[in-house]
Amino acid sequence: MDNGLPGIFGHLAPLLDRYGYFAVLAVIGVESFGVPAPGQTILIAAAVYAGTGHLNVAAVAAVAFLAATVGDNIGYLIGHAGGRRLVHRYGRYVGLTEERFGKLEGIFTRHGSKLVTVARFVDGLRQFNGLVAGVAGMHWARFLLFNALGAALWVGVWVSAGRLAGRHIGAIYEQVSRYQVYLLIALALVVVALVVRHVVRGRRAGADGADG
Secondary structure, three states: OOOOOOHHHHHHHHHHHHHOHHHHHHHHHHHHOOOOOOHHHHHHHHHHHHHOOOOOHHHHHHHHHHHHHHHHHHHHHHHHOOHHHHHHHHHHHHOOOHHHHHHHHHHHHHHHHHHHHHHHHOOOHHHHHHHHHHHHOOOHHHHHHHHHHHHHHHHHHHHHHHHHHHHHHHHHHHHHHHHHHHHHHHHHHHHHHHHHHHHHHHHHHHHHHHHO
16 A cells, blocks of 8 residues: 655654554654654654645644654753753763763854754754753743744744655655755854854954053
8 A cells, every 4th residue: 555655754654554643742752852763754754644635734733843842841851950961971872972962062052042943954953952952051931932933943844845745755855954964064154253253352352451
Protein backbone atom coordinates (compact mmCIF):
# COMPACT_ATOMS: atom_id res chain seq x y z
CA MET A 1 0.00 0.00 0.00
CA ASP A 2 1.31 3.47 -0.95
CA ASN A 3 1.74 5.50 2.23
CA GLY A 4 2.18 8.83 0.43
CA LEU A 5 5.52 9.57 2.13
CA PRO A 6 8.52 10.15 -0.15
CA GLY A 7 12.13 9.12 0.31
CA ILE A 8 13.59 9.51 3.79
CA PHE A 9 10.15 10.00 5.33
CA GLY A 10 8.68 6.65 4.30
CA HIS A 11 10.07 4.75 7.31
CA LEU A 12 7.92 6.92 9.61
CA ALA A 13 4.66 5.80 8.00
CA PRO A 14 4.14 2.79 10.33
CA LEU A 15 4.70 5.04 13.35
CA LEU A 16 2.15 7.56 12.10
CA ASP A 17 -0.28 4.80 11.12
CA ARG A 18 -0.19 3.33 14.60
CA TYR A 19 0.13 6.36 16.86
CA GLY A 20 -0.94 9.30 14.71
CA TYR A 21 -0.82 12.66 16.47
CA PHE A 22 0.70 11.14 19.60
CA ALA A 23 3.78 10.16 17.57
CA VAL A 24 4.15 13.78 16.45
CA LEU A 25 3.68 15.02 20.02
CA ALA A 26 6.16 12.57 21.54
CA VAL A 27 8.96 12.78 18.98
CA ILE A 28 8.96 16.59 18.68
CA GLY A 29 8.52 16.96 22.42
CA VAL A 30 11.52 14.87 23.42
CA GLU A 31 13.72 16.35 20.69
CA SER A 32 12.91 19.82 21.98
CA PHE A 33 14.53 19.26 25.37
CA GLY A 34 17.69 17.60 24.07
CA VAL A 35 16.93 13.94 23.33
CA PRO A 36 18.16 12.95 19.83
CA ALA A 37 14.99 12.31 17.83
CA PRO A 38 13.78 13.06 14.26
CA GLY A 39 11.40 15.83 15.28
CA GLN A 40 11.62 17.90 12.11
CA THR A 41 11.40 14.81 9.93
CA ILE A 42 8.25 13.51 11.61
CA LEU A 43 6.65 16.98 11.37
CA ILE A 44 7.18 17.01 7.61
CA ALA A 45 6.08 13.38 7.28
CA ALA A 46 2.88 14.12 9.20
CA ALA A 47 2.24 17.15 6.97
CA VAL A 48 2.65 15.02 3.84
CA TYR A 49 0.33 12.46 5.40
CA ALA A 50 -2.19 15.22 6.02
CA GLY A 51 -1.92 16.14 2.36
CA THR A 52 -2.95 12.61 1.43
CA GLY A 53 -5.94 12.72 3.78
CA HIS A 54 -4.54 10.44 6.51
CA LEU A 55 -4.31 13.20 9.13
CA ASN A 56 -5.86 16.62 9.69
CA VAL A 57 -3.37 19.36 8.81
CA ALA A 58 -4.67 21.82 11.44
CA ALA A 59 -4.37 19.14 14.13
CA VAL A 60 -0.81 18.29 13.01
CA ALA A 61 0.17 21.97 13.25
CA ALA A 62 -1.45 22.43 16.66
CA VAL A 63 0.12 19.29 18.14
CA ALA A 64 3.55 20.14 16.73
CA PHE A 65 3.40 23.69 18.09
CA LEU A 66 2.36 22.42 21.53
CA ALA A 67 5.11 19.78 21.59
CA ALA A 68 7.79 22.23 20.47
CA THR A 69 6.94 24.95 22.98
CA VAL A 70 6.39 22.61 25.93
CA GLY A 71 9.53 20.60 25.12
CA ASP A 72 11.68 23.73 24.85
CA ASN A 73 10.33 25.04 28.14
CA ILE A 74 11.15 21.73 29.84
CA GLY A 75 14.67 22.17 28.49
CA TYR A 76 14.73 25.73 29.83
CA LEU A 77 13.65 24.55 33.29
CA ILE A 78 16.32 21.83 33.29
CA GLY A 79 18.95 24.38 32.33
CA HIS A 80 17.75 26.93 34.87
CA ALA A 81 17.65 24.38 37.69
CA GLY A 82 21.16 23.05 37.24
CA GLY A 83 21.68 22.20 33.62
CA ARG A 84 25.34 23.18 33.63
CA ARG A 85 26.22 20.24 35.87
CA LEU A 86 24.15 17.90 33.73
CA VAL A 87 25.77 19.15 30.54
CA HIS A 88 29.27 18.71 31.93
CA ARG A 89 28.47 15.21 33.12
CA TYR A 90 26.19 13.82 30.41
CA GLY A 91 26.24 16.27 27.50
CA ARG A 92 28.80 14.31 25.49
CA TYR A 93 26.36 11.42 25.20
CA VAL A 94 23.96 13.56 23.13
CA GLY A 95 26.63 15.50 21.23
CA LEU A 96 26.74 18.52 23.57
CA THR A 97 30.38 18.73 24.62
CA GLU A 98 31.60 21.36 27.09
CA GLU A 99 33.33 23.23 24.27
CA ARG A 100 30.21 23.26 22.12
CA PHE A 101 28.05 24.26 25.05
CA GLY A 102 30.40 27.11 25.95
CA LYS A 103 30.17 28.53 22.44
CA LEU A 104 26.38 28.27 22.42
CA GLU A 105 26.13 29.91 25.83
CA GLY A 106 28.31 32.82 24.74
CA ILE A 107 26.18 33.44 21.67
CA PHE A 108 22.95 33.17 23.66
CA THR A 109 24.19 35.66 26.24
CA ARG A 110 24.64 38.29 23.53
CA HIS A 111 21.91 37.45 21.01
CA GLY A 112 19.45 35.22 22.85
CA SER A 113 16.18 36.52 21.42
CA LYS A 114 17.28 36.25 17.79
CA LEU A 115 18.73 32.78 18.27
CA VAL A 116 15.70 31.44 20.13
CA THR A 117 13.53 32.58 17.22
CA VAL A 118 15.62 30.90 14.49
CA ALA A 119 16.89 27.96 16.57
CA ARG A 120 14.21 25.53 15.45
CA PHE A 121 15.45 25.72 11.86
CA VAL A 122 19.02 24.70 12.76
CA ASP A 123 20.10 21.22 13.86
CA GLY A 124 21.82 21.38 17.24
CA LEU A 125 20.23 24.68 18.19
CA ARG A 126 16.79 23.12 17.79
CA GLN A 127 17.56 20.43 20.34
CA PHE A 128 19.40 22.52 22.93
CA ASN A 129 18.17 26.11 22.71
CA GLY A 130 15.92 25.80 25.76
CA LEU A 131 18.63 24.16 27.85
CA VAL A 132 21.25 26.75 26.91
CA ALA A 133 18.86 29.67 27.42
CA GLY A 134 18.07 28.40 30.91
CA VAL A 135 21.72 28.02 31.88
CA ALA A 136 22.58 31.41 30.37
CA GLY A 137 19.97 33.06 32.61
CA MET A 138 17.67 34.36 29.88
CA HIS A 139 14.46 35.71 31.44
CA TRP A 140 11.72 33.08 31.14
CA ALA A 141 9.01 35.41 29.82
CA ARG A 142 11.35 36.60 27.09
CA PHE A 143 12.31 33.04 26.22
CA LEU A 144 8.66 31.98 26.15
CA LEU A 145 7.71 34.78 23.74
CA PHE A 146 10.51 34.29 21.22
CA ASN A 147 10.42 30.52 21.49
CA ALA A 148 6.69 30.51 20.71
CA LEU A 149 7.35 32.79 17.74
CA GLY A 150 10.09 30.49 16.46
CA ALA A 151 7.93 27.39 16.94
CA ALA A 152 5.02 28.99 15.07
CA LEU A 153 7.27 29.91 12.14
CA TRP A 154 8.89 26.47 12.09
CA VAL A 155 5.59 24.60 12.19
CA GLY A 156 4.03 26.93 9.62
CA VAL A 157 6.88 26.57 7.14
CA TRP A 158 7.22 22.81 7.29
CA VAL A 159 3.54 21.93 7.55
CA SER A 160 2.81 24.14 4.55
CA ALA A 161 5.75 22.74 2.58
CA GLY A 162 4.90 19.16 3.46
CA ARG A 163 1.26 19.49 2.55
CA LEU A 164 1.81 21.37 -0.71
CA ALA A 165 5.00 19.79 -2.00
CA GLY A 166 3.95 16.20 -1.35
CA ARG A 167 6.27 13.79 -3.12
CA HIS A 168 8.90 16.45 -3.80
CA ILE A 169 9.39 17.23 -0.10
CA GLY A 170 12.39 14.89 0.17
CA ALA A 171 14.39 16.99 -2.31
CA ILE A 172 13.21 20.23 -0.69
CA TYR A 173 14.23 19.00 2.75
CA GLU A 174 17.71 18.02 1.52
CA GLN A 175 18.23 21.46 0.00
CA VAL A 176 17.12 23.30 3.14
CA SER A 177 19.34 21.07 5.30
CA ARG A 178 22.26 21.89 3.02
CA TYR A 179 21.69 25.63 3.28
CA GLN A 180 21.39 25.62 7.07
CA VAL A 181 25.22 25.52 7.07
CA TYR A 182 25.20 28.92 5.41
CA LEU A 183 22.72 30.17 8.00
CA LEU A 184 25.13 29.16 10.76
CA ILE A 185 27.99 30.88 8.94
CA ALA A 186 25.89 34.03 8.58
CA LEU A 187 25.04 33.99 12.29
CA ALA A 188 28.70 33.54 13.16
CA LEU A 189 29.67 36.50 10.95
CA VAL A 190 27.03 38.68 12.60
CA VAL A 191 28.36 37.74 16.04
CA VAL A 192 31.95 38.48 14.99
CA ALA A 193 30.93 41.83 13.52
CA LEU A 194 29.10 42.81 16.69
CA VAL A 195 32.04 41.78 18.87
CA VAL A 196 34.48 43.77 16.71
CA ARG A 197 32.22 46.81 16.84
CA HIS A 198 32.00 46.52 20.63
CA VAL A 199 35.79 46.28 20.95
CA VAL A 200 36.35 49.24 18.62
CA ARG A 201 33.85 51.40 20.49
CA GLY A 202 35.46 50.45 23.79
CA ARG A 203 38.90 51.45 22.53
CA ARG A 204 37.57 54.72 21.16
CA ALA A 205 35.86 55.51 24.44
CA GLY A 206 39.07 54.73 26.30
CA ALA A 207 41.09 56.97 23.96
CA ASP A 208 38.58 59.80 24.32
CA GLY A 209 38.73 59.46 28.13
CA ALA A 210 42.52 59.56 28.06
CA ASP A 211 42.50 62.67 25.86
CA GLY A 212 40.01 64.34 28.21
